[in-house]
Amino acid sequence: MRSTLRDVALAVWIEALAAVHGERVVRAALCAETFTRPLDLIAMGKAALPMARGARAALGGWVCRALVVTGEGYDAEAALPSARFRVLTGDHPLPGERSLAAGAALVDFVCAGPPVGGWLVLLSGGASSLVEHPAPGVDLALLRRANAWLLASGLPIERVNAVRRRLSALKGGGLLGLMAPGPVWAGYLSDIPGDHLPDLASGPLFPERPPLPAGLPDWLAAACRWEAPPVPAVPVRHRLLAGAAHALAAAARAAQTRGWVVSSHGVGLRGEAAEVGARLGRWLAREAPPGVHLWGGETTVTLPSEPGRGGRNQTLALAAALELAGHDGVALLAGGTDGRDGASDHAGALVDGTTLARARAAGLDARRALVRADSAPLLAAVGDALPARATATNVADLVVAVRR
Numbered sequence: 001m002r003s004t005l006r007d008v009a010l011a012v013w014i015e016a017l018a019a020v021h022g023e024r025v026v027r028a029a030l031c032a033e034t035f036t037r038p039l040d041l042i043a044m045g046k047a048a049l050p051m052a053r054g055a056r057a058a059l060g061g062w063v064c065r066a067l068v069v070t071g072e073g074y075d076a077e078a079a080l081p082s083a084r085f086r087v088l089t090g091d092h093p094l095p096g097e098r099s100l101a102a103g104a105a106l107v108d109f110v111c112a113g114p115p116v117g118g119w120l121v122l123l124s125g126g127a128s129s130l131v132e133h134p135a136p137g138v139d140l141a142l143l144r145r146a147n148a149w150l151l152a153s154g155l156p157i158e159r160v161n162a163v164r165r166r167l168s169a170l171k172g173g174g175l176l177g178l179m180a181p182g183p184v185w186a187g188y189l190s191d192i193p194g195d196h197l198p199d200l201a202s203g204p205l206f207p208e209r210p211p212l213p214a215g216l217p218d219w220l221a222a223a224c225r226w227e228a229p230p231v232p233a234v235p236v237r238h239r240l241l242a243g244a245a246h247a248l249a250a251a252a253r254a255a256q257t258r259g260w261v262v263s264s265h266g267v268g269l270r271g272e273a274a275e276v277g278a279r280l281g282r283w284l285a286r287e288a289p290p291g292v293h294l295w296g297g298e299t300t301v302t303l304p305s306e307p308g309r310g311g312r313n314q315t316l317a318l319a320a321a322l323e324l325a326g327h328d329g330v331a332l333l334a335g336g337t338d339g340r341d342g343a344s345d346h347a348g349a350l351v352d353g354t355t356l357a358r359a360r361a362a363g364l365d366a367r368r369a370l371v372r373a374d375s376a377p378l379l380a381a382v383g384d385a386l387p388a389r390a391t392a393t394n395v396a397d398l399v400v401a402v403r404r
Contacts, residue, residue: 317348
């Protein structure tokens with residue numbers, strides 16, 4: 001049977017995810033290295049478990065002991081059946097008691113004594129919330145209030161993480177200071193614009209304190225006054241394992257093997273999700289040439305005072321669907337490569353020119369859903385939501401549009 005445009009978009013997205021699978025990219029990177037002494041492993045983030053599995057597959061007995069911190073629902077694959085590998089679950093998107101417990105365990109793990117050969121650190125997005133050891137004078141209530149404000153602010157991630165650094169004893173190089181004298185080999189799955197590694201997980205291995213964003217409320221600005229102690233010099237080798245550009249390249253190959261002309265528009269997708277989605281939808285409906293069009297990056301959503309359920313990818317897709325209404329030759333998929341999209345049980349959405357009509361037939365108002373940041377119920381009701389999935393990666397968001 002001839003593939004529909006929706007089938008093509010979904011297949012391209014799935015193949016892109018497979019190319020940046022955490023276990024796969026870690027194993028490939030470490031197999032290309034030569035280690036002469038055993039290592040102690042720390043893996044943190046949404047893709048921590050598959051990344052740790054990649055390290056074990058590549059290094060075997062060279063890993064003496066390991067601490068792995070991941071999130072609820074990101075450990076759907078088989079765990080690490082070894083007494084040497086301790087696996088903890090933190091809280092996300094807001095830090096919680098489990099995040100503090102993971103932070104305390106991390107400090108104990110590192111301070112138990114220097115490793116025989118060095119440290120292997122594997123980081124992916126989400127670690128800022130999953131692992132936390134607050135700065136002096138900062139408690140969990142303040143951390144949660146600060147992170148809730150930051151996530152609703154619409155600030156880009158680099159500005160968000162500039163604040164998070166000031167509230168933590170681990171971020172902004174704090175972890176690196178505990179790892180002296182090293183050495184450290186660090187590998188990253190990047191969900192950060194431009195793959196600026198000091199912003200990933202709020203930079204636990206980078207002693208940098210960028211300026212705070214303007215417009216912080218007084219209570220938050222006051223909480224950011226703690227000055228971290230100097231970080232001793234520790235030799236670190238930083239290695240980007242995969243980022244949005246790698247996923248985009250894999251998506252392009254997947255589309256080309258299916259006979260489609262591909263236009264890759266880069267990984268600079270930013271801005272308010274609803275505005276970006278409307279702009280892409282208009283262009284796809286009126287001007288875009290036939291073929292598969294690809295974008296990577298990460299938009300933002302400024303939340304209303306009482307938001308509904310949804311996420312930036314579902315918001316983008318629903319805004320695009322409003323512009324695509326009545327056009328039968330376009331499908332658009334917007335999905336988080338981590339398999340989760342905001343406050344919902346979905347990874348994103350796959351819409352087309354019939355989405356709006358199906359919503360209206362069900363008595364649902366797409367524009368009202370956008371205003372209320374409540375895209376998830378509508379998209380689920382019309383069958384256009386992508387179910388959450390364990391992707392074993394996290395390299396920001398990917399938008400795949402197919403135009404006949």
